[in-house]
Amino acid sequence: MKISKDILNCKHCVYRSLLFGQLDDKEYESINHARTEYVFKRGEVIKAEGENINSFLYMRKGLVKLYKTNKIGKDQILSINKPGDFINLLNIFSNSNYKYSIAALEETLVCDVKLNVFIEVVRNNSDFAFSVLNRISKISDETIERRFALAQKQIKGRVANILLFFAEEVYRDNKFRMPITRREVGELVSMTTENIIRTFSEFRKDGIIALDGKIITILDLKRLKNINKTG
Amino acid sequence: MKISKDILNCKHCVYRSLLFGQLDDKEYESINHARTEYVFKRGEVIKAEGENINSFLYMRKGLVKLYKTNKIGKDQILSINKPGDFINLLNIFSNSNYKYSIAALEETLVCDVKLNVFIEVVRNNSDFAFSVLNRISKISDETIERRFALAQKQIKGRVANILLFFAEEVYRDNKFRMPITRREVGELVSMTTENIIRTFSEFRKDGIIALDGKIITILDLKRLKNINKTG
């Protein structure tokens, strides 16, 4: 669903300085003019793998997953993105078409800036280009580090890692509503649904977490962190 | 070992246009002036994890591995780099210290450009910044794609993938000298040495490859490609 930009007060948007701090008013205005905001409901696909990339996207609210679907229809989740993230920056300069799909995990607000306008500004403002360079570098670095860390872990370590990710990075609370299914946790860490569920149950039996449907409470953070580190 | 840059004819270096096509003569001269060339023998560490990043590096000749060492001393290989690759571009804009080590797998020639000079040029030439942006994006995209593809495969598929990488991307020959040990293949695909060796033996028994110490000949490319795809 499209929102008129008049509704939004972009001039004082928190992302004005966070993302576009290097731009002068004229440049910012051209970005702003090429922008549309969209709201997506839980489950909606924002961009599908293979689709042409014609905008620069960033999140203002919500939660999304970046994922790939293989030939036999199985998904692999690349990452979970939160407000402030540039959800297509990983592909924007290396591909003309999306190499992954993007779907909303909860109600999500996305800013969509026409790609040619965005690139025009990048090409004419080297400070901004440098800032984009730093960001893209950080994103890829984090993605690669995360994948590498996961590859070393066995299932318990991987599940602990994901629980900590939601508790510490997404919700900043030891009690939270898990926004993805057990199957999706499996798609995120390359394990089967059954084994994710079994591991959750095991953590529950061991008093590390409490489970109430989608609501998860971390009871023993120390132990969970230790499992994340060692296994 | 350091080489005087006078020995090298940088002005007509093939990388002049490949890497620095967007620079004018003055900019290129400042890069050139801040550059030193080094030769590393097989096995030598070029940069160690944790070391301060104070140069932009690219390879002119040879083969290197990028790798991380975990607490218990086990290595994980991030990627194998060849001539033309920017071996530290993944970290240069996101970290002040190396997050991986770089070691030579064969005699390797590395150009080392002082980082502050390189960044100065990036910041003042947005065309060049844009070109660096494209490159860094491609590198991270390839690294992430490769990791993701591997995560889906079982050991046979992973080994097939690595054999094809050396045959098609590195040596462009069905017969080549494997530049890494079986242990290193394992570090590259997150499998144990024994299972890599067993898989090589199995491929040999199945008539897919011929083994003569480090020399590997791919006998049945079609089947190997199929294993890479499906398994």
Next chain:
DNA sequence: TAAAAAATATGAGATATATCATAACATATT
């Protein structure tokens, strides 16, 4: 609101991979 579909839960058995052991061979070191 009922019916269908998806998600959670758990067990048993199958399979892939790791671990440990041992040996032959190759490479590096003294």
Next chain:
DNA sequence: AATATGTTATGATATATCTCATATTTTTTA
């Protein structure tokens, strides 16, 4: 040249994870 160290090789066994099956609960759809 002799010795030590690392690499390749293979077998036996242990372990982790997957697959298939079935039941219950929750969510979605009609």
